[in-house]
Amino acid sequence: METNPCNNPVNAGFKIPDRVSRNTKPEETIVNIAGVEVGGTEIVVIAGPCAVESREQLFETARAVKSGGARILRGGAFKPRSSPYNFQGLGEEGLKLLDIIRSETGLPVVTEVMDTRQVELVSGYADMLQVGSRNMQNYPLLKEVGMCRKPVLLKRGMMATIEEFLLAAEYILNQGNEQVILCERGIRTFETSTRNTLDLSAVPMLKRLSHLPVIVDPSHGTGLRWMVPAMAKAAVAVGADGLIMEVHYHPEEAICDGNQSLNISEFDQLMTDLKKIALAIGREIS
Numbered sequence: 001m002e003t004n005p006c007n008n009p010v011n012a013g014f015k016i017p018d019r020v021s022r023n024t025k026p027e028e029t030i031v032n033i034a035g036v037e038v039g040g041t042e043i044v045v046i047a048g049p050c051a052v053e054s055r056e057q058l059f060e061t062a063r064a065v066k067s068g069g070a071r072i073l074r075g076g077a078f079k080p081r082s083s084p085y086n087f088q089g090l091g092e093e094g095l096k097l098l099d100i101i102r103s104e105t106g107l108p109v110v111t112e113v114m115d116t117r118q119v120e121l122v123s124g125y126a127d128m129l130q131v132g133s134r135n136m137q138n139y140p141l142l143k144e145v146g147m148c149r150k151p152v153l154l155k156r157g158m159m160a161t162i163e164e165f166l167l168a169a170e171y172i173l174n175q176g177n178e179q180v181i182l183c184e185r186g187i188r189t190f191e192t193s194t195r196n197t198l199d200l201s202a203v204p205m206l207k208r209l210s211h212l213p214v215i216v217d218p219s220h221g222t223g224l225r226w227m228v229p230a231m232a233k234a235a236v237a238v239g240a241d242g243l244i245m246e247v248h249y250h251p252e253e254a255i256c257d258g259n260q261s262l263n264i265s266e267f268d269q270l271m272t273d274l275k276k277i278a279l280a281i282g283r284e285i286s
């Protein structure tokens with residue numbers, strides 16, 4: 001008897017790219033980020049500030065998310081801001097801060113790379129490279145991170161279909177790098193009450209079509225701090241392999257994305273609630 005419906009040959013209504021397809025590789029891919037495995041039974045929580053702003057902000061937030069149960073630290077050093085006049089990130093100084101707090105906490109680090117010219121620098125510090133929503137179809141960048149031997153967190157383009165998302169991942173695998181995590185982070189729709197429309201149906205769809213792990217970003221997916229816990233819990237319930245969430249020690253003072261960042265006690269409470277949901281579906285959160 002077939003127990004895992006994901007193992008049936010699937011038809012998506014489009015040609016599923018070969019390397020990412022479950023038809024080519026039925027078993028789950030497990031991505032290993034400096035010892036933390038994503039895609040197994042554990043649901044991995046990635047947390048930290050939108051941007052690295054200062055030593056104190058990063059270190060205090062990192063220590064707090066570590067004690068709350070986060071397994072990987074996030075923090076942008078190179079930020080893709082809509083306005084060129086907004087804070088663009090601390091650059092290499094931010095990467096150095098991430099490196100120091102990684103040694104102290106033991107948390108592997110994921111940080112964004114925006115340009116092919118930054119891949120060498122960023123991969124010298126990061127345990128996982130983030131390709132952001134705005135760059136999901138930056139094909140030279142996808143090829144470059146595909147040639148790199150670091151895991152890649154690929155965020156869905158805000159106007160990308162599932163087919164385009166999988167094709168973007170295929171670019172990375174095609175260069176020989178199979179360590180790719182797909183991240184649903186909300187898409188643009190006619191709706192304006194949320195920052196984006198978090199497409200949770202993408203999770204079971206991607207899990208069915210592909211062997212790659214799938215995680216959800218309810219912070220960018222909603223833009224609303226109060227809604228993040230509800231959507232994080234829903235994401236775990238629909239089968240996400242992990243979450244990436246923005247957490248800030250003082251969200252009201254954040255330079256970027258404070259409105260969607262959880263404070264420390266909200267994060268701690270959410271982790272307690274997520275553990276119960278994970279347990280109910282036969283998974284675990286450390």
Ligand code: PEP
Nearest residue numbers: 050132133134155185220
């Ligand atoms: C981020 O994670 O900080 C970010 C900019 O996300 P996205 O690319 O999904 O907008």
Ligand code: MN
Nearest residue numbers: 050246256257
């Ligand atoms: Mn952000």
